[in-house]
Amino acid sequence: xxxxxxxxxxxxxxxxxxxxxxxxxxxxxxxxxxxxxxxxxxxxxxxxxxxxxxxxxxxxxxxxxxxxxxxxxxxxxxxxxxxxxxxxxxxxxxxxxxxxxxxxxxxxxxxxxxxxxxxxxxxxxxxxxxxxxxxxxxxxxxxxxxxxxxxxxxxxxxxxxxxxxxxxxxxxxxxxxxxxxxxxxxxxxxxxxxxxxxxxxxxxxxxxxxxxxxxxxxxxxxxxxxxxxxxxxxxxxxxxxxxxxxxxxxxxxxxxxxxxxxxxxxxxxxxxxxxxxxxxxxxxxxxxxxxxxxxxxxxxxxxxxxxxxxxxxxxxxxxxxxxxxxxxxxxxxxx
Amino acid sequence: xxxxxxxxxxxxxxxxxxxxxxxxxxxxxxxxxxxxxxxxxxxxxxxxxxxxxxxxxxxxxxxxxxxxxxxxxxxxxxxxxxxxxxxxxxxxxxxxxxxxxxxxxxxxxxxxxxxxxxxxxxxxxxxxxxxxxxxxxxxxxxxxxxxxxxxxxxxxxxxxxxxxxxxxxxxxxxxxxxxxxxxxxxxxx
Numbered sequence: 168x169x170x171x172x173x174x175x176x177x178x179x180x181x182x183x184x185x186x187x188x189x190x191x192x193x194x195x196x197x198x199x200x201x202x203x204x205x206x207x208x209x210x211x212x213x214x215x216x217x218x219x220x221x222x223x224x225x226x227x228x229x230x231x232x233x234x235x236x237x238x239x240x241x242x243x244x245x246x247x248x249x250x251x252x253x254x255x256x257x258x259x260x261x262x263x264x265x266x267x268x269x270x271x272x273x274x275x276x277x278x279x280x281x282x283x284x285x286x287x288x289x290x291x292x293x294x295x296x297x298x299x300x301x302x303x304x305x306x307x308x309x310x311x312x313x314x315x316x317x318x319x320x321x322x323x324x325x326x327x328x329x330x331x332x333x334x335x336x337x338x339x340x341x342x343x344x345x346x347x348x349x350x351x352x353x354x355x356x357x358x359x360x361x362x363x364x365x366x367x368x369x370x371x372x373x374x375x376x377x378x379x380x381x382x383x384x385x386x387x388x389x390x391x392x393x394x395x396x397x398x399x400x401x402x403x404x405x406x407x408x409x410x411x412x413x414x415x416x417x418x419x420x421x422x423x424x425x426x427x428x429x430x431x432x433x434x435x436x437x438x439x440x441x442x443x444x445x446x447x448x449x450x451x452x453x454x455x456x457x458x459x460x461x462x463x464x465x466x467x468x469x470x471x472x473x474x475x476x477x478x479x480x481x482x483x484x485x486x487x488x489x490x491x492x493x494x495x496x497x498x499x500x501x502x
Numbered sequence: 503x504x505x506x507x508x509x510x511x512x513x514x515x516x517x518x519x520x521x522x523x524x525x526x527x528x529x530x531x532x533x534x535x536x537x538x539x540x541x542x543x544x545x546x547x548x549x550x551x552x553x554x555x556x557x558x559x560x561x562x563x564x565x566x567x568x569x570x571x572x573x574x575x576x577x578x579x580x581x582x583x584x585x586x587x588x589x590x591x592x593x594x595x596x597x598x599x600x601x602x603x604x605x606x607x608x609x610x611x612x613x614x615x616x617x618x619x620x621x622x623x624x625x626x627x628x629x630x631x632x633x634x635x636x637x638x639x640x641x642x643x644x645x646x647x648x649x650x651x652x653x654x655x656x657x658x659x660x661x662x663x664x665x666x667x668x669x670x671x672x673x674x675x676x677x678x679x680x681x682x683x684x685x686x687x688x689x690x691x
Contacts, residue, residue, distance in 0.1 A: 302589060306560070310517075313606035317523030320609070324526065342606055349589070371682035 172196045172211050174280045177204040177219040177231070182273065186218070189277035192284035201231050208235055216241050216261060216283040218276055221251060223315060232258045239283050243276045283312055301352040308345045312338055333376075340403075343396060348470070359477050361392040370421055371393070373402035379415040382406075385422035388431035391498065393478050401474040404467040405437045411467075413441020413491055420487070424497055434480070434497035438487035449484040458474075509620060510535065510551065512635035513560040514543040514569065515585070524556060524585075540564025544572055553581055554619055556612075559586035567597075582618040585612070595677060618678065620672040625674045632667045635660060 173193030176183040180197055187195035192215065198204035204217060216239040219228045228242050232255075236440070244251065247265030250403035255263050262279050269275040319335045325407050339406060366388040409419045417439050424434040453472040471494075475482045480498040487493035510533040515521040516607065518538055525534045535552065536541040555573065559566035570582055572610075584603035590602050598618045603611060639660060642651060648667050651657045 305589050306587045313520055313587065314517055316606045316608075317517070317520045319522045320526055321519065353535045444604070 173213060173215045173284055175204050175211070175214070175217045176205050176276075177201055177217065184274035186276045186280070189274050190280050191277070192281045201227075201234075204231065205234050208238060214238060214362040215287045216280060218243055218280060220244055221255075224306065228255065228260070229258055232260060239287075241279050241283065243272075243277070263498075297352050301349050304352065305345060305349045309342070312342050312345070335491070344400065346396075359394045359397065361394055363390050363476065364393045364395055364398055365390050369398050370402055373399045373406060375403065375406055375410065377406075377410055377415060379484070380410055381416075381418040383418055383420045385420050387423060388421065388435060389423055391478075393436075397474045401471050402437075404471050408467045408471075408491070409437070409439040410442065413439040417441055418489070424495055427467045435497060436493050438489070438493035439491040440487065440489035443486055443491045444484055452484065453482065508554040511535065511616065512537065512546060512552040512555045512643070514538075514540065514553060514555065514561075514670065516561040517558075520558075524612060531613075532616070535619070540569040543569055547573065547576075547578060553582065553614060553623070554581040555587050556583050559584055559588050570598055583615055583619055621674060621678060623660050624669065628667055628671050628674060632664065633673065635664050635667065639664065640648050 171193045172195070174190065176186055177197045177200070180199070181197065183197040187197070196211065198207055198209055201219065204219070207215055208214060208217065217231065217235070218241040219231055221228050221242065228240065232240055236259055240259070241262040241264060242255045242260045242456060243264040245266050247263070247267065252263045252265070261283060264275060264279055266272045267274065278489045316335065316338050321330055323331055365383065370382075370384070370388065384457065401498055409417050420436075420438045423432045423435055425431060426433050426438055452468045454469060472482050475496055478498065481495050483495050483497075485493045485495060492499045513521050513524045513534060513536045515536075516538050517523070521536045521538060525536055528534050535546060535550070537546050540557075540561055540671075542558075543555070544564075546552075547555070555569075557566040557569050566584060566586065570584070573580075573582060580599065581600040583603060584597070584599045585603045585605060585607060587605040589604065594602055600622065601614055601615050604661055637674075642657060642660075
């Protein structure tokens with residue numbers, strides 16, 4: 168196996184050789200059995216996929232899919248069925264190829280391998296861009312936060328003011344926000360550790376210092392499984408969004424969502440009495456950079472969605488009873 | 503730390519306000535020197551003895567990386583802590599630094615990092631001193647019988663010094679606020 172090996176073909180040597188001649192993205196390594204193929208996977212640094220028939224020597228493709236769940240598998244069968252296709256794709260196969268429907272089997276399989284390689288390259292490039300952006304964000308934002316924090320520390324030696332404490336607390340929140348943003352951008356960040364968090368306490372903690380706004384807790388709130396700092400950020404973003412769009416005198420209502428046939432909590436909602444969001448814009452608001460506010464960053468609800476997804480929650484938007492926006496967050500893991 | 507007032511910390515950051523805030527955090531317990539560029543920091547190190555350097559990584563002109571390369575090349579015997587907005591990457595494995603703090607740093611974080619780095623330096627000095635005495639102890643016990651050595655006050659002093667350093671090493675290890683670090687040191691003994 169040379170350094171240019173990009174894929175493994177498990178199956179007959181004759182067909183494997185024909186595929187190898189047609190592959191453009193790199194060299195193809197041939198393996199007679201699934202066991203040999205699995206052994207070869209560890210020896211290839213930059214593997215884009217493994218190609219196998221449904222029934223190569225020794226074992227079938229489903230054992231391969233189970234053994235190497237992180238490696239893209241192309242299932243190239245000589246006589247396919249819709250049942251097999253469904254089962255293969257549900258089991259995690261990257262591509263299902265029925266070779267009885269193509270005129271040149273080696274070329275079709277080689278094209279599938281090349282597509283896998285191209286996808287992987289695009290994915291690697293995207294990851295590199297995200298890492299670069301993450302590094303830029305963290306450096307370019309942390310430096311001014313440090314400078315401002317240093318200024319506050321020095322100013323406190325010259326004068327006393329409650330405003331200095333407030334600015335200091337705000338800078339601390341900004342630092343947390345940067346940390347969270349970087350975590351969201353960094354795919355290699357360790358998995359989020361969820362814990363039981365009382366939602367009512369989290370909501371009161373995250374409620375901003377907004378003297379004209381009103382928080383109305385309409386029902387008993389559930390305990391949720393969340394990572395506390397991210398939950399704080401999610402709630403703060405939701406509240407800030409309410410104030411930004413509905414005005415400083417907004418009334419924000421929060422309450423539990425329950426299943427249709429029981430009182431069991433399935434999530435919670437945050438609603439306001441502002442102008443609301445048009446139904447056709449309700450999915451766009453979760454996109455990064457989308458905003459209707461003149462001073463909005465377009466990050467608030469996008470981050471809410473990212474955090475909710477990380478918690479395995481689902482976010483949707485409806486109209487509130489007051490005609491404003493109602494953000495519903497439903498989850499499987501309400502305690 | 504008991505003798506922290508004798509220690510000198512060199513603070514290197516191109517942002518004057520940032521450097522001054524570090525000085526504010528540390529000046530009650532340490533002598534502090536502030537330099538606003540890598541070049542000025544190296545000149546300072548050439549002229550004055552310091553016990554610890556806090557250095558920013560990204561600075562115009564000579565970067566913190568270059569500063570620590572020079573410190574490493576010149577085999578200077580003090581602790582170095584990088585304080586930077588740059589997220590640590592795997593390259594810090596090869597970086598000749600004794601600590602890495604990510605900005606923004608609070609007063610507590612900075613003071614803790616400095617105290618820990620100086621404690622480690624103190625520990626290293628004690629180990630070196632102990633090894634020196636232990637080497638002499640080995641030579642003497644190989645050369646003379648215990649009865650002969652018992653008649654020498656200097657040998658009794660040597661044993662006493664070794665006991666004292668052993669006790670101080672144990673005491674230093676106990677003082678590390680980071681339990682992982684103190685556990686690691688305990689495993690070494």
